[in-house]
Amino acid sequence: MRIALFVTCIGDAVTPEVGQATVAVLEQLGHEVVFPAEQTCCGQMHLNSGYRQEALSLARRFARVFGDFDTIVSPSSSCAGMVRELYPELAPELGFLRPRVFELSELLVNRLGVTDVGAAFAERVTYHPTCHSLRVTRVGDAPLRLLESVRGLELVPLPDAEECCGFGGTFSVKNAETSTAMAVDKCAAIVSTGASVCTAVDASCLLQIGGRLSREGRAVRTLHLAEILAS
Amino acid sequence: MTSFPEAAHEALANAQLRANLANATATIRDKRAKVVDELPDWEELREAGRAIKADVMAHLDEYLVRFEEAVTAAGGQVHWAQDAGEANRIVLEIARSHGVSELVKVKSLTTDEIGLNDALAAGGVHAVETDFAELILQLDGDWSSHILVPAIHRNRTEIRDLFRRTIADGSISDDPAELVEASRIYLREKFLGAQMGVSGANFGVVDTGTVCVVESEGNGRMCTTLPPVLVTILGIEKLVPTFRDLEVFLQLLPRSSTGERMNPYTSLWTGVTAGDGPQELHVVLLDAGRTRVLADEVGRQALHCIRCSACLNVCPVYSRTGGHAYGSVYPGPIGAILTPQLRGIENAASLPYASSLCGACYEVCPVKIDIPRVLLHLRAKAVEAVGEEREGRLMRTVARTFASARRFVLAERTGRVLQRPFVRGSRIVRLPAPLSGWTASRDLKPLAPQSFRDWWKDRGS
Numbered sequence: 001m002r003i004a005l006f007v008t009c010i011g012d013a014v015t016p017e018v019g020q021a022t023v024a025v026l027e028q029l030g031h032e033v034v035f036p037a038e039q040t041c042c043g044q045m046h047l048n049s050g051y052r053q054e055a056l057s058l059a060r061r062f063a064r065v066f067g068d069f070d071t072i073v074s075p076s077s078s079c080a081g082m083v084r085e086l087y088p089e090l091a092p093e094l095g096f097l098r099p100r101v102f103e104l105s106e107l108l109v110n111r112l113g114v115t116d117v118g119a120a121f122a123e124r125v126t127y128h129p130t131c132h133s134l135r136v137t138r139v140g141d142a143p144l145r146l147l148e149s150v151r152g153l154e155l156v157p158l159p160d161a162e163e164c165c166g167f168g169g170t171f172s173v174k175n176a177e178t179s180t181a182m183a184v185d186k187c188a189a190i191v192s193t194g195a196s197v198c199t200a201v202d203a204s205c206l207l208q209i210g211g212r213l214s215r216e217g218r219a220v221r222t223l224h225l226a227e228i229l230a231s
Numbered sequence: 232m233t234s235f236p237e238a239a240h241e242a243l244a245n246a247q248l249r250a251n252l253a254n255a256t257a258t259i260r261d262k263r264a265k266v267v268d269e270l271p272d273w274e275e276l277r278e279a280g281r282a283i284k285a286d287v288m289a290h291l292d293e294y295l296v297r298f299e300e301a302v303t304a305a306g307g308q309v310h311w312a313q314d315a316g317e318a319n320r321i322v323l324e325i326a327r328s329h330g331v332s333e334l335v336k337v338k339s340l341t342t343d344e345i346g347l348n349d350a351l352a353a354g355g356v357h358a359v360e361t362d363f364a365e366l367i368l369q370l371d372g373d374w375s376s377h378i379l380v381p382a383i384h385r386n387r388t389e390i391r392d393l394f395r396r397t398i399a400d401g402s403i404s405d406d407p408a409e410l411v412e413a414s415r416i417y418l419r420e421k422f423l424g425a426q427m428g429v430s431g432a433n434f435g436v437v438d439t440g441t442v443c444v445v446e447s448e449g450n451g452r453m454c455t456t457l458p459p460v461l462v463t464i465l466g467i468e469k470l471v472p473t474f475r476d477l478e479v480f481l482q483l484l485p486r487s488s489t490g491e492r493m494n495p496y497t498s499l500w501t502g503v504t505a506g507d508g509p510q511e512l513h514v515v516l517l518d519a520g521r522t523r524v525l526a527d528e529v530g531r532q533a534l535h536c537i538r539c540s541a542c543l544n545v546c547p548v549y550s551r552t553g554g555h556a557y558g559s560v561y562p563g564p565i566g567a568i569l570t571p572q573l574r575g576i577e578n579a580a581s582l583p584y585a586s587s588l589c590g591a592c593y594e595v596c597p598v599k600i601d602i603p604r605v606l607l608h609l610r611a612k613a614v615e616a617v618g619e620e621r622e623g624r625l626m627r628t629v630a631r632t633f634a635s636a637r638r639f640v641l642a643e644r645t646g647r648v649l650q651r652p653f654v655r656g657s658r659i660v661r662l663p664a665p666l667s668g669w670t671a672s673r674d675l676k677p678l679a680p681q682s683f684r685d686w687w688k689d690r691g692s
Contacts, residue, residue, distance in 0.1 A: 168587025
């Protein structure tokens with residue numbers, strides 16, 4: 001299948017390894033990955049901060065850049081959710097993108113019917129289900145099914161898993177102290193599992209979790225699901 | 232009002248408060264989840280609740296008039312209050328006309344919203360709060376921090392000390408039974424002597440003119456049955472068309488609020504019945520900003536709220552900051568969308584931002600209020616009304632950068648140069664404002680040496 005990759009703005013600038021892993025996983029399965037070079041950002045930061053007009057321009061731009069592709073994948077449930085669930089609210093004519101956009105794990109499991117991508121990763125891993133993967137993109141148990149099929153991987157449950165890590169985009173800066181209080185509790189839950197790696201399907205949430213773990217001097221690493229699947 | 236981040240700062244620093252809140256919200260949250268899971272038709276009930284409320288909002292003008300007719304026909308008197316001041320004056324006048332200097336009150340958010348107690352006190356009438364938690368707060372000059380559990384931020388040791396200072400003697404312990412007994416002795420006298428009762432309302436039934444109050448202690452029923460005069464203040468959004476509609480809400484509300492299958496004390500009264508209960512009933516229909524909320528097509532769903540507080544208990548923000556940070560009797564996610572609309576966005580512009588948009592509130596709301604959607608809507612209104620100049624410039628610049636891949640690439644390159652002095656190894660530990668808020672408590676991953684698109688280009692695909 002020919003799949004267009006929306007790597008996201010953070011994915012391009014801060015976490016290119018996530019996009020690279022996504023490409024590796026999909027190509028390994030025999031798919032053709034295309035990267036439309038004109039892509040930038042889905043506009044979620046603007047929408048979430050109250051800059052609707054700017055968000056709408058970026059949404060229209062996204063539709064121009066990706067409009068010709070039938071299958072679009074993003075290694076971010078939040079950005080995929082923005083395109084799929086919030087674009088139609090911004091402008092109904094953007095609803096045509098809805099059936100075409102997938103977060104990586106749902107593309108693999110629900111669309112391509114793959115749970116075993118042939119990965120091997122011999123570590124103890126805990127999975128943080130990000131809010132938008134639970135409640136906007138609704139990826140369900142797709143990430144867990146992929147992780148369960150990784151050779152050598154020991155999956156340990158995360159206490160209070162469904163509670164927000166406190167990232168929330170500009171919330172992390174506008175309400176930095178509340179955001180941090182949430183991160184502190186999330187990190188304590190992660191550390192309590194004894195896992196060496198915390199994984200998720202959103203690099204943005206992992207920046208928050210990883211940033212706090214690093215500040216606390218914890219040995220736990222954060223890895224995007226794609227990176228584990230590409231191992 | 233104090234902005235949310237400033238108000239939250241104090242609460243977050245209070246370890247006792249955070250522990251009280253974390254315990255209490257987790258307990259109610261779990262109880263709710265258990266009893267909601269029992270119902271196979273929960274989603275259908277939610278949808279029914281949403282649909283009934285949407286119908287009420289669409290036809291509120293007709294329903295209000297019909298409700299007034301029904302209350303009047305049953306022997307009650309209806310008053311219309313445009314704002315808090317008018318509602319308070321009506322209640323005070325009724326008290327004065329009966330020579331009442333002290334009255335008893337059912338726990339009521341609406342009367343807290345309009346500041347009834349203070350208004351009455353200024354007019355020489357003392358209002359006694361009879362809900363156990365409201366009594367605690369009144370004795371201590373404190374105010375509610377939770378819709379359902381107003382004193383959620385206090386533990387029993389604090390309450391014991393308060394009672395020793397006020398309504399009990401020095402021998403009282405922090406045993407809940409003893410604390411409740413002390414309040415019971417104090418309140419029984421108030422109930423028996425009261426010449427007037429004041430209540431809010433959970434529901435007003437249009438067809439019959441019936442008023443409904445749900446509570447857990449029975450103290451509310453004392454207020455609505457013992458005094459000869461009863462005044463009910465009813466927000467105009469609290470109507471339901473028919474008696475049968477209560478069937479939906481009396482299932483949704485207790486399970487969502489206290490995690491109970493059935494509400495312990497459900498009081499319903501219709502007008503006046505000779506020889507039974509209050510012989511004079513007044514119903515004050517309160518607007519106080521509600522019609523303005525109704526005019527907003529996206530925001531009006533906030534008026535569907537049945538005050539269950541499920542959204543507070545699941546909210547990761549509320550469960551850490553507590554209710555006072557929201558600066559209103561309506562805290563938590565529902566407060567973040569209701570207060571700015573009732574008071575005007577310019578008076579509470581930081582509240583719609585007091586959320587990580589995690590969506591947990593929407594998931595539990597028994598009438599399916601899409602709180603995240605309304606938050607986004609109100610954020611846009613906040614930017615329009617009182618947007619910060621500097622932030623606006625920054626956001627427009629970023630949008631312009633994202634509008635062209637060439638500019639975006641240039642910005643990435645510039646960023647990589649500018650971040651150099653801040654990078655320590657593989658992380659950034661300190662940045663100037665506005666990103667200093669992040670680095671004060673978290674490290675930041677720097678921009679990668681090579682962007683994804685550069686890697687892709689090099690790869691030659």
